[in-house]
Amino acid sequence: MQDLVQRIYGAGSRFHIGDIGWELASVPPERQAGWRIALWSDGDQDVAWGWIEGNGLLLVVDPARPEVAGEVLDWFREETGPAVQRLTSVLESETHLIDAIEKAGFVLEHGRPYYTHxxxxxxxxxxxxxxxxxxxxxxxxxxxxxxxxxxxxxxxxxxxxxxxxxxxxxxxxxxxxxxxxxxxxxxxxxxxxxxxxxxxxxxxxxxxxxxxxxxxxxxxxxxxxxxxxxxxxxxxxxxxxxxxxxxxxxxxxxxxxxxxxxxxxxxxxxxxxxxxxxxxx
Ligand SMILES: CC(C)(COP(=O)(O)OP(=O)(O)OC[C@H]1O[C@@H](n2cnc3c(N)ncnc32)[C@H](O)[C@@H]1OP(=O)(O)O)[C@@H](O)C(=O)NCCC(=O)NCCS
Structure with missing residues (x-):
């Protein structure tokens, strides 16, 4: 997960390798019970990952492989089931994710807590x-x-x-x-x-x-x-x-x-x- 984050890192990317280090290590294994994490690779290159916590998804997709975002969202729907109200958040600059998220039927919601780089x-x-x-x-x-x-x-x-x-x-x-x-x-x-x-x-x-x-x-x-x-x-x-x-x-x-x-x-x-x-x- 950190390899991919590092490979695509830039001003417009959501995560830094430290985000993943902190988020994964600071939560003890017994509190990770509901987490599901999946990685998408092409040959020996990682191109995407998804991380489900409850009904929420964090996702990272190589901007050079935007089509994989749809696969991550399909996995999210399959894992959570159709009766669950699913949530996801991205950085406003991640247009390759936003396109796929909107295509999958998600709608922008205002008024939730947000983070500013x-x-x-x-x-x-x-x-x-x-x-x-x-x-x-x-x-x-x-x-x-x-x-x-x-x-x-x-x-x-x-x-x-x-x-x-x-x-x-x-x-x-x-x-x-x-x-x-x-x-x-x-x-x-x-x-x-x-x-x-x-x-x-x-x-x-x-x-x-x-x-x-x-x-x-x-x-x-x-x-x-x-x-x-x-x-x-x-x-x-x-x-x-x-x-x-x-x-x-x-x-x-x-x-x-x-x-x-x-x-x-x-x-x-x-x-x-x-x-x-x-x-x-
Ligand atoms: C955020 C936090 C680290 C600030 O620590 P702190 O030692 O009180 O901060 P400082 O005394 O250095 O304050 C620096 C400046 O921040 C701002 N600030 C800090 N506390 C503030 C308050 N209660 N109200 C308004 N401004 C505040 C001010 O501009 C302040 O400068 P000033 O005192 O000259 O006006 C502390 O409130 C904290 O630990 N919060 C809980 C944990 C947390 O939320 N961490 C950050 C996660 S991103």
Whole structure:
């Protein structure tokens, strides 16, 4: 799945290899029970994949092979059955997918939460600053428990986080994770209170920031900015020239986009949602 994402990566593509690394590794196997993933190949080249979670589909299709998108959508219908209201979302630039999705009878639906790609080049980054008593650094490979704990803390006010040390260990052993790009802010007691992980696609010299978080009691101190900037500087040192992050773009969850824009990320393409017609049987 990452090979195909990397091969077709560009400004108009939905996913970065880091999206797949994070999404696959951060969810423990027992919570993947309802997932179905299929890959389409032509000879030794992968040309498409589909990933069903519940009634939703994520799909990646080589733009040079647009006809395969119809096969992925047929598989989606067969796997979910005609009585299910199927959902899918794509980046607005993925016209080869949109054509096939509309041909399969899906209609554009407004009003759902969506994501907006935000982009930054690394030539003019600000300097990360943390208040007295805090330390900014990257994690070490053996700090799995602490790394999982800061993720749980940061996401605890959204919903109880299911992040475990085992899942974080899986993330930290997933290609192309590297601890030099996994940054944290540590308080004076040695507790991690903010984090930002960047995934580097060396072929495209492009980073993906995913995920970012700050524990609720430490917010609005500039730690989110500092930990992002620390990780972005490290990305540049490792050869990166640009980075992407994909926060929500709708008004229902606006704060992360404000954080990223405050350090220089600029909004670009957004995701759009399509709903399949449910048959009354
Ligand atoms: C998003 C998050 C990481 C921000 O962390 P933070 O340490 O509070 O961010 P900072 O203090 O560095 O804030 C930087 C800028 O972001 C914006 N911002 C942050 N929180 C804000 C808020 N509650 N309201 C409005 N703007 C806000 C401001 O522009 C702020 O700059 P300012 O304080 O000078 O006005 C934090 O809220 C969080 O962990 N949320 C839950 C997890 C999450 O949603 N992660 C992002 C997923 S894409």
């Amino acid at each position: 935000h982009n930054i080049t690394l030539d003019d980054l600000g300097t990360p600053v943390v208040p007295d008593g805090f330390t900014l650094r990257h994690v070490r490979a053996d700090e799995i428990e602490k790394r999982a704990a800061v993720h749980r803390a940061a996401w605890s006010d959204v919903a109880p986080s299911k992040m475990t040390a085992e899942a974080m260990a899986a993330v930290m052993s997933t290609w192309p994770y590297r601890p030099e790009l996994d940054w944290v802010v540590e308080n004076s007691d040695g507790v991690f209170v903010a984090s930002a992980l960047i995934w580097l696609d060396e072929q495209h010299r492009a980073g993906l920031v995913e995920p970012v978080g700050c524990a609720p009691q430490y917010r609005r101190l500039g730690l989110g900015q500092a930990v992002n900037l620390g990780a972005l500087h490290a990305l540049k040192e490792l050869g990166g020239v640009e980075a992407r992050v994909c926060p929500r773009g709708d008004d229902g969850y606006p704060i992360p986009a404000k954080l990223y824009q405050s350090i220089g990320f600029r909004p670009g393409l957004r995701t759009v949602d399509y709903v399949g017609q449910k048959l009354d049987l």
